[in-house]
Structures are given as structure tokens and as C-alpha cells.
Amino acid sequence: MHKTLLLLVSCLISTLCYGQYPEEDPAEPVLKIGGAVRFNYNLSTWKEDQLERGGDFGYDLFRLNVEAKYKGILLNAEYRHYAAGFGGGFLKQGWFGYEFSDKSAIQVGLHQVPFGIQQYNSNNFFFNLTYYIGFEDDHDMGIKYIHEGDRWQWQAAYYKNAEEFVFGMAEASPNRYSYDITGRNKENNQIDLKVVRLLGDSLHHEIGASLQGGLVYNLDTEQNGTRYAGAVHYEHELPDSRWNVKLQAMFYRINPKYPVEGDLGLVQMGAYGANYNVATDGEIYTAGVAYLVPIESRLLESVLIYDNYGYFNKRVSGFEDSQMNVLGALWTAGPMFIYTDAAFGYNHPWLGPEWENALAFGTPGETDWHLRFNINMGYYF
Template sequence: MMSTLCHAQYPADKPEEKPTLKIGGAVRFNYNLSTWKEDQLERGGDFGYDVFRINVESEYRGIKLNAEFRHYSQAFGGAFLKQGWFQHDFSETSQLQVGLNQVPFGIQQYNSNNWFFNMTYYIGFEDDHDMGIKYIHDTGRWQWQAAYYKSAEEFVFGLAEPSPNRYSYDITGRNKENNQLDFKVVRRLGDSLEHELGASLQGGLLYNLDTERNGTRYAGAVHYEYQAAHSPWNVKLQAMLYRINPEYAAGADLDFVEMGAYGANYNVATEGEVYTASLAYHLPISSRLLQGITFYDNYGYYNKRVGDFENSHMNVLGALFTAGPMYIYTDAAFGYNQPWIGPEWTNALALGTPGDTDWHLRFNVNMGYYF
């Protein structure tokens, strides 16, 4: 009887499905020269290790795995999982992802063309990855995504403060993100679907470790992107707003929250708007060594809607050189109240440095070999 059942479920003439496994990764090094660091100017900049990463994609019996593990230096957070999810495709147009996956908000995968991302990344709204479940339905002209996230990258459980050793920026310190809902809809236009219009909504809770109460947070965005296979141009435009209402203890009400990634925290205003614009042009090159150069300019403006907080700007002008398996980003990054591009770290994205703020420049070259 058992033999008959097994034969009925797995016919002899049907080949057994075999698992697939794809392994890749990258090794990257970085050179930078920052105008506000006098000692670095004396040395002519610094050149060193950036990251080693491993990517794994697998599929067996309708279940897929997508994971990426990164190892930075200890000063930048050390080793951690950047993404990792299980996936099932219901059809060619519908799929479900469970695990540490990209939050469906704004322009994806990146709201930028450069190595530094755009302003949206530094407050948790670009290439953000959280722990939850996401459904994607994409017919070509229409796409919608709906997701529920139980938490951000949860590497420390319980009542402990969230660790800043992570890839994407999340709220940390004495607050923990939880129970987040996201919905995004995209409409593509044009004969080759080169024009994309999109709208995103996000809402969630924020648990305070001191008061043991949940605050709230929400965000919304609209965007436009132009990307055509027959055109060398790429245009990204996005406008977004957000509001965070933490439940601080009485007398400790603050107009900022801590956010963390790459091993360190800084403060971010609890309310604001971000406007970004990016333009890129790809120049193909037919040579043995160099296959193309992409020129770009990415600008972000952060309007903090809090009291006397100074606003922030960043603009990255640069080029991406594609040489076989190597991708080389050469960026001139200008920052105004931007923690990664200026001397003020802790409060650049909150109070700023009123009366003493200036534009700063970081020249950066990131070279990576991808395999």
C-alpha cells in the first residue's frame, strides 16, 4: 500500500526536481579624502578595506532563498546579515517573501546612483530592510506591494537597546520599531514602460524601553522614475514626509530619536520632509578593459519641521566605471549638516550646528570586484 501511494505521488517518468544553488559576492576597498579632517589632508587621504560579502540564492521544490552576509571592519559594525528571506512564487506575477527583506517604500532598489545613496537612506527610507512578510504583485504596467514587519533587523532580543551593527538605518537607543505596515503602488507608462509613477504609505509603532509604552510613526512618499532600455538617461524624483511620536518619560520629551547603522548612532529629527532629485547618463565604451561610464548628480534636501533645527543638504557628483567584474564609484560628495560628510556627527540630522554650519566635501573612490 505504501509503495502504491509513493508511486502515485512521484511517477517514475517524472524527473525528480533538483535544488539549485548560486553563490556570489564582492570584495571592496575604499579611498577617501575629507576636507574637514586636517590630519587626513596632511596624509593625502586614506585607502583601506571596505567590505567582504557573500550572496546566496537557492531554490528547491518551489521555495527560494535569497541572502547576503557582509563583513565590515569592527569600527563599521563588523559582520551582519544585510538581507535574507524565503520566497515562494505563486505565479509569474505574484510572490511572497518572509524574513529580512527590503521595505517597499519610495524608489527601489535605490533612490540614487552613487556609492553614498541619497538623503533618504540616512533617515531609514532608502534600501531599508526589516523583519517581516511581504507580498508583491507585478503585471508590468501595474505593481503593488503590501508588507507587515514585526521589527527592524532584530539582532538583540528582549528589552535591550537595538544594536547599531546593521546595514540600513533604523530607530535605536531607547526606542524599538515594531508592528509596521507598508503599502506601495506603481503605475508604469509608455510603450516600453519607461515612465514609473509611484506612491508609498508606512505606519508603525515605536516601543520605548523606559516607559514600556508604544509611540507611533508614519510616512508617505510619491515618486517618478524614467528608465528606458533604449535611452542612456535615468531620472529619479521623490518627495516624502514622515512623523515620529515616541513615548518618552515625563519631562524627557525630545524632538529627536536615535538612529543607527554601521556600528554607531546619531540623532534624527522626529518630523520632516525630504526632497530628492537624481540624474544619470550612461556612456557605453567598447574596450577590453572598460565597458561603460555612468555619470550622475544626486541631490537631497531635508527640511526638519522642528523648532530651530537647521535643515540638511547633500549633493553627490560622480561617475561609475564598469570594467568587467569591477565597479568603481568616483564621488565628490558635498554635505551640509550631513553626518557622513562633515565634522558634526551626533546632531547633524537633528539640531545641526546653528550659526556655524558650512558645506564640506568628501572625495571618495570605492572599487569593488564582484563574483
């Protein structure tokens, strides 16, 4: 496996080194600094104390974005600071890049994994079920090549591991933005390939396929297990109309090398300062539709109305499936973006009373749909 990975990386680097170089950029470098401040209100139907208070309103995050470019060399970094209960401060992404031409580039560092619909397989504040199992807006440490042709687009990447904060045999910290395997297992040596075909005269329809394969190292047995995933998707984007449609079907399998009798059909994953258990085998089906309503007023510019649904079919005996549906709207007013969401969850850790095993065992025979009404308001600069 290691020899195969090294060979693929060597071939990728060789291809990049003989790419077509663009004309030199102007002598002066480009630097952009931005960020956001966000606050959040939520009211959860399964929290009786919160219902008595009428919900909670508080700090969500402060983020800082830095982009730079000089002689085709790129820098892109985003640092986020949440409340202590949600992991505190950490880097969402941070990578160096180089533009070989106006159609191809390379990224090295912590960047988005090329898998499924990007940048998001959702329109709402809560993402979709794919996010909570590490397959939506995931960011890992590695090298990625991007090619964007007129009709065909593809990305190939190698990731040494997920975000690493304490090197060696220590457990991975859950203080991170995107969900990764944590606990007594660690992600390592992952390869991703994604291909997209643009359709139609406007080129705003796309179909795509993604493949992912890698290892998972167990700290107890000191052995590598395997993991793999695949997805197909369709998306119709907004620019040529007011509609956005997202459809995706995917599968995954994780095979950790647990000690004898230690495999319960689950693996631990973490983000935002906390871990939970996830089934090691399943399929996820997602669908989303959104409609943009332009508004001419002094402040409000548009409203994006959307509905996003996800279904998690767990392929582990005795595990109850999970679902989520988010109905809501994004209100845009200059630098302000306000999400108003009615988020429904069924065996969902963020949308129900069961945290640790909602995406694993669930609560067979006792599961109900739960609602979280959420308003997230942010000023982006």
C-alpha cells in the same frame, strides 16, 4: 492597533493561500553563490590630519551572496563583513520566498521595505539623504507580498520589527546595514503599502506612491508611540535610453512615548556600528539624473555619470535643515565596479565634522558645505 495589524495580516495570508500556483520546477534545485570584495579611498576636507596624509586607502567589505530555488521555494541571503569600526559582520538581507505565479510572490524574513524608489533612490556610492533616515534600501523582519502586473505593480508588507539581535528589553544594536530607530526606542508592528504604475510604450517610466505606519516602543515608559510616512515618486529607467531620472518627495513623523520632559524633537537611529540623532518630523526631497556612456575597449565597458541631490526640511523648531549632493561616475570593467564621487554635505553626519546632531539640531549659524572625495572599487563575483 494590534487588532488592526492582525486583521490585515490575516487577510494578506488568506489572499496568498488561494493564489494561482505555477508549474513545477525541474527536479534539480538551483543554487547560486556570489559576493564581492571592496576597498575604499577617501579624502575629507574637514579632517586636517587626513589632508596632511593625502587621504586614506583601506578595506571596505567582504560580502557573500547565496540564492537558491526549488519547487518555487526561494532563498536569498547576503552577509556582509565590514571593518570593526563600521559594525563588523552582519546580515544585510535573508529571506525565504515562494512564487505563486510569474507575477506574484511572497517573502518572509529580513527583506527590503517597499517604500519609495527601489532598489535605490540614488546612483552613487553614498545613496541619498533618504538612506540616512531609514527610507532607502531599508531591510526589516516581516512578511511581504509582491504583485507585478503588466501596468500595475504593488507590494504589501507587515514587519514585526527591525533587525533584532538581542531579544527582550535590550537596546537595538547599531551593527546593521540599514538605518533603524535604536537607543531607548524600538520599531515594531509596521505596515507598508506601495503602488506603482508603469507608463509609455516602453514601460520604463513609472510613478508610484508609498504609505507606512507603525509603532515605536519606549524602553523607559514601556509604552508604544506611533510613526508614519508617505512618499510619491517618478523614475525613468535606463533600458530604453541612456538616461535615468529619479524624483521623490516624502514626509514622516515619529511620536515616541518618552518620559516626562524627555521629548527633544529627536530620536536615535543607528547603522554601521554607530548611533546619531534624527529630527522626529520632516520632509525629504530628492532628485537624481544619470547618463550612461558605452565604451568599447579591452577593459572598460561603460561609464555612468550622475548627480544626486537631497534636501531635508526639518519640522522641529530650531533645527537647521540638511542637504547633500553627490557628483560622480560609475566605471564598469567586467566584474569590477568603481565609484568616483565628490560628495558634498551640509549638516550631514557622514559628510561633515558634526556627527551626533547633524540630522537633528545641526550647527545653526556655523554650518558650511563640506566635501568628501571618495573612490570605491569592488570586484563582484
